[in-house]
Every structure is written in C-alpha cells, then in structure tokens.
Amino acid sequence: MKIAVLGSGGWGTALSMVLCDNGHDVTLWSHSPEKAAQLRSSRCNPLLPKVTLPESLRYADDLSCVRESDLVVLATPSFAVRATGRNAAPHLRRDTVLVSVSKGIEKGSNCRMSEILVQETGGSCKVVALSGPSHAEEVSVRMPTGCVAAHPEETVARKVQDVFMNDYFRIYTSPDIVGVELAAALKNVVALSCGVITGMGYGDNTKALLMTRAMAEMGRLGERMGGSRLTFAGLAGMGDLIVTCTSMHSRNFRAGILIGQGRTAREAMDEVGAVVEGYYAAESVCQLAEKVGVEMPICRCAYDVLYHGKQTESVVRELMTRAKKQEN
Ligand SMILES: NC(=O)c1ccc[n+]([C@@H]2O[C@H](COP(=O)([O-])OP(=O)(O)OC[C@H]3O[C@@H](n4cnc5c(N)ncnc54)[C@H](O)[C@@H]3O)[C@@H](O)[C@H]2O)c1
Numbered sequence: 627m628k629i630a631v632l633g634s635g636g637w638g639t640a641l642s643m644v645l646c647d648n649g650h651d652v653t654l655w656s657h658s659p660e661k662a663a664q665l666r667s668s669r670c671n672p673l674l675p676k677v678t679l680p681e682s683l684r685y686a687d688d689l690s691c692v693r694e695s696d697l698v699v700l701a702t703p704s705f706a707v708r709a710t711g712r713n714a715a716p717h718l719r720r721d722t723v724l725v726s727v728s729k730g731i732e733k734g735s736n737c738r739m740s741e742i743l744v745q746e747t748g749g750s751c752k753v754v755a756l757s758g759p760s761h762a763e764e765v766s767v768r769m770p771t772g773c774v775a776a777h778p779e780e781t782v783a784r785k786v787q788d789v790f791m792n793d794y795f796r797i798y799t800s801p802d803i804v805g806v807e808l809a810a811a812l813k814n815v816v817a818l819s820c821g822v823i824t825g826m827g828y829g830d831n832t833k834a835l836l837m838t839r840a841m842a843e844m845g846r847l848g849e850r851m852g853g854s855r856l857t858f859a860g861l862a863g864m865g866d867l868i869v870t871c872t873s874m875h876s877r878n879f880r881a882g883i884l885i886g887q888g889r890t891a892r893e894a895m896d897e898v899g900a901v902v903e904g905y906y907a908a909e910s911v912c913q914l915a916e917k918v919g920v921e922m923p924i925c926r927c928a929y930d931v932l933y934h935g936k937q938t939e940s941v942v943r944e945l946m947t948r949a950k951k952q953e954n
C-alpha cells in the first residue's frame with residue numbers, strides 16, 4: 627500500500643517504521659524542508675536516538691506527497707491538524723482513508739481530531755482514530771504494544787487494523803470513535819496532574835487515588851458526549867492512562883513533575899521541549915464539561931494550576947476536602 631505519514635515527531639516516525647516493517651511504501655512528511663533534509667541525510671530522528679530509519683522510507687516536505695496514497699496518517703501535534711488537513715485536502719483521492727493519531731481537542735472549537743479532518747476534507751474521506759498506550763520510544767524498538775483503531779464502520783476500522791498490525795503491534799477495532807478520541811485527549815490532562823502530585827513528593831496511594839477518580843470523570847464526560855464507558859476501561863482509556871501516568875517517556879507526566887516542583891506551566895513545557903498536549907486539552911475539557919453539565923474536579927483543578935497559577939498544595943487540599951459522597 628502507498629502510505630503518507632504527516633508529521634515527523636516521535637510518533638509519526640515510529641509509525642512510519644511500523645508501516646515499513648509491514649512492507650508498505652511509506653513517505654514521511656515534515657513541515658519544514660530542513661527537518662525533511664536532516665532525516666533523509668542522517669536516517670535518524672533525534673527524538674528516537676536509538677534507531678536507524680529504514681532504507682525504504684522516503685521523505686517529503688510538500689503535502690502533494692499524499693497524492694495517490696491509499697492511506698494517510700495524521701501525526702502532527704493536535705494544534706496543527708486542521709492546517710495540515712486543509713493543505714493536504716486538495717491532493718487527496720476520495721477513497722483515501724485518513725488515520726488520526728494525534729491526541730487532543732482543538733482549542734476554540736473543542737472539536738475532536740477526526741471531526742476536524744472530516745470538515746477539512748468536506749466529508750469525502752473516511753477518518754479512523756488510532757490510539758492506545760504507545761510510547762514512540764518503545765514502538766520504534768519493536769516492544770509489544772497494543773492500540774485501538776476506531777471507526778463506526780467495522781470494515782473501515784478493519785482496514786486500518788490490517789495495515790498496522792504485526793507481531794509487535796497488536797491492533798483491536800472499535801466502533802466507538804467518540805470514546806477513543808476523548809479518552810486520548812483526557813488522559814493527557816490526568817497524566818499532567820499525576821506528574822504534579824509526583825513532583826510534590828506524594829506517593830503511590832495518592833497516584834492510585836488520582837488515576838482512579840480521574841477515570842471516573844473521564845468516563846462521565848465520555849458517556850455524556852456519546853462514547854461508551856467500556857471504551858474508557860480499554861486500551862485507549864485505562865491502558866493509555868496507566869502508560870502516561872507512570873512513565874518517564876511521557877512528556878505530559880514529566881511536565882507535571884516540573885510544575886509540582888515549582889516551575890510555571892510555560893517553564894515546564896519549555897524544559898520538556900516537545901508537545902505537551904494535556905496543557906492545551908485542559909482548557910477544552912473544562913469548557914466541554916461545563917457545556918454538557920458534567921462534574922470534573924480533577925481536570926478543573928489541573929486547569930486552575932496550568933492557566934491561573936493556582937498553588938498545587940491548595941488544589942490538593944480542595945480535592946481532598948470536597949463533600950462526602952458514594953463512590954459510584
Ligand atoms: N510520542 C508518542 O509516543 C506519541 C504516541 C501516541 C500519540 N502521540 C500523539 O501524536 C502527536 C504528535 O506527537 P509527537 O510525539 O510525534 O510530537 P513531537 O513533540 O515528537 O514532535 C512534534 C513534531 O511536530 C512538528 N511540528 C511543529 N509544528 C508543526 C506544524 N505547525 N505543522 C506540522 N508539524 C509541526 C515538529 O517539527 C515536531 O517534529 C501528538 O498529538 C501526541 O499526543 C504521541
């Protein structure tokens with residue numbers, strides 16, 4: 627199959643390697659000519675220093691590279707998905723399947739990534755969400771990993787399953803694209819929060835409390851917006867929550883630790899030096915929660931810390947002294 631991967635950060639690069647392993651004809655697009663030239667000449671992405679890029683991988687800096695592609699993977703940070711989709715759209719075939727792997731919610735519109743791509747392609751292409759617990763650093767060295775390909779039409783989700791799946795990258799299908807995409811965006815806000823309490827010096831009890839109660843609020847919002855609670859218990863939900871809240875590979879978790887140690891959100895993101903999606907998602911999540919009338923105290927507190935510089939100690943006290951309630 628002819629495949630274009632748009633976005634040459636850690637994740638776009640790791641997925642290009644999976645697709646090359648699976649025998650596809652893959653082109654990796656970078657948004658700057660310098661980046662494409664660097665990848666082509668060095669066959670190394672500094673974000674994944676342990677791996678050499680496959681000989682068969684091609685590089686591009688022009689979005690006309692999607693022409694004639696059977697499948698196009700959108701792997702830019704979420705803030706760049708609309709512009710990338712819009713600029714690629716005139717070159718796309720109507721039967722090209724788009725695969726969104728970016729984990730976020732658009733600032734302002736609060737759209738999910740697949741909604742953006744449907745809008746930008748005028749609804750002509752099917753858009754599948756691929757998500758799950760998958761650090762690029764581990765996928766690129768072929769560590770066993772599992773993800774979910776979500777689309778309401780089973781045949782479309784299965785097509786993506788067939789393209790990506792191999793003996794180290796296991797793909798399940800799901801009809802619940804709303805749940806999968808919301809889980810992907812929400813877990814980043816929780817991972818940031820988990821980093822904050824870790825940076826403050828709290829231990830495993832506090833982390834387990836935060837993750838479990840955050841899971842409850844993620845499921846509440848997801849269900850109210852049309853997703854299934856079961857999705858939140860699966861790879862795209864609980865799976866990704868575990869991997870992001872417990873790993874030093876996670877940029878969200880690392881940024882949170884720095885904030886918990888006293889840095890501002892801006893200082894933490896600059897120090898991490900890669901996209902920290904949870905920061906952007908926190909604002910949208912609070913707006914969505916308010917709009918649909920769902921209580922999300924943990925995400926609200928994360929927003930207050932990130933956007934209003936609220937003291938982390940007072941936020942923890944606020945959460946721990948909320949009114950008594952039944953668990954479920
Ligand atoms: N890294 C992972 O392990 C991983 C795994 C699953 C999903 N994701 C998701 O994939 C998306 C991309 O993450 P990443 O880790 O590859 O990012 P990254 O931080 O490694 O790299 C971001 C890339 O985006 C490029 N970029 C910056 N501005 C751009 C623009 N305006 N248009 C296009 N590209 C631009 C940068 O040059 C850089 O190469 C995110 O939404 C992330 O949540 C990442």
Ligand SMILES: O=P(O)(O)OC[C@H](O)CO
Nearest residue numbers: 758759760761876877878
């Ligand atoms: O590094 P993070 O925090 O963006 O997380 C990467 C992936 O989403 C993990 O599945």
